[in-house]
Amino acid sequence: MHVESSTHPQLEQADVATVARVAGRIRANVEKVIEGKPDVVSASLVVLLAEGHLLLEDVPGVGKTMLSKALARSIDSTVRRIQFTPDLLPSDVTGVSVYNQNTREFEFRPGGVFANIVIGDEINRASPKTQSALLECMEERQVTVDNVTYHLEPPFMVIATQNPVEMEGTYALPEAQRDRFMARVSVGYPTTAAEIAMLDSHTALNPLDDLEPVTDGAEIRKLSAIVGQVHVSQAVQRYAVAITSATREAPELLLGASPRATLHLVRAAKAYAAMQQRDYVLPDDVRALVPSVLAHRLLPSAEAAVSGRQVASVLEAVTARVPVPDPDA
Structure with a gap:
């Protein structure tokens, strides 16, 4: 299907060419680690550039966390990983105010959500109470603790992995939580060729160790602004x-x-x-x-x-x- 271009008055063709070029660099970088899954990698990039959050759902061992880390490492920005467990508290995610004996004042200690890329591993192993700690962060890009609001610096993206609800020890994500994820992607099992290639590349060393950033947070902010003008x-x-x-x-x-x-x-x-x-x-x-x-x-x-x-x-x-x-x- 063809539709005539309706060029935005502030958007140049060079701008969208830049988006495609940088996205291509990130894709190639991530595919050094995640082989044979171009559609999954592309979906992750769409969510990143659209300033959304990504939910990766699949059975254990197919590379959900590896994909999250590869995408995060491709961008030179702050990254935090939160391992969701049944005993994880909301304050572990958002942060907590702690009394300082020396200054006799409460000090805020940021939680795991204070980063540009937040990897929530096995998000549905935590209780719904802890999962709900992410609601304000994901929608409003801010955290409120003890009536004080702390803003999260852009770019801000939550990449959460979850196991299917049939797996033991999982909680179903609340509807409000699922609705805040822009997209859900299943990684799926690799092809035979990709799995054999993985045996060659992953058994001797961790390919993530050699993965270098190909862009930074400032450039992602610029690309997201361009995307907003499409x-x-x-x-x-x-x-x-x-x-x-x-x-x-x-x-x-x-x-x-x-x-x-x-x-x-x-x-x-x-x-x-x-x-x-x-x-x-x-x-x-x-x-x-x-x-x-x-x-x-x-x-x-x-x-x-x-x-x-x-x-x-x-x-x-x-x-x-x-x-x-x-x-x-």
Whole structure:
């Protein structure tokens, strides 16, 4: 499908070319560690440039944490890792005020969330109370402790890994928590060739040890600003809204996509378009991102669950029923 470019008055073609070039550098760097998963790496970059948060869900041992660390190390900025466990407290995430005997005043000690890239490992092994400590951080980019608000410096991205809820010792993420993740991606098992290559490259040493940054936080902020200026026509906006509205009306779904989901879908489409060196969004961009941006927010109805229908197949059917806008609209 072709749509005529509608160039934003402040956006030059060189700007989107820069986004594509830097994204390509990061992708190549991450793929030194994560082999044979170009779609997963691209989805991670879309979320990074769209100023969102990423949820990596899959069985243990497929490289979720490795992908998180590789993306974080590719950017020369602060990185903190939080291992979520059943006994982790909310204050371990956000920080706590501690009384200083010498100054006779309370001092704030920042928690693990105070970094540009926060890796939340096995997030669904912590209690819902601790998971909820991330809600304000992820949505408002700030932390409030003892009525004092501390702002989190951009870029700020949470990359959380979780095991499927069927695994022992896991808690299902609350709906409000899932809705704050822009996209959910499954890493999946590697191909035979990629797994053999991994045996060669990962058994002698850790490939993360030699991974050098290819960009920094300041450049990511500039790229995110460029992505924000990518043009979205009225027709494409209506298409995105039509898709999310259709999920709310689908009888197979108990919970449809929220307005925040619509916003995330359009933001992700802007980043996706910029990575393709376009300063405008196509309906195809929106449709390509629907599974990763919407599926984790939806709940199947009791009838759909009993009949064994997966949310992904329901979402695909719902999306197929939404008419694609005329390219010349």
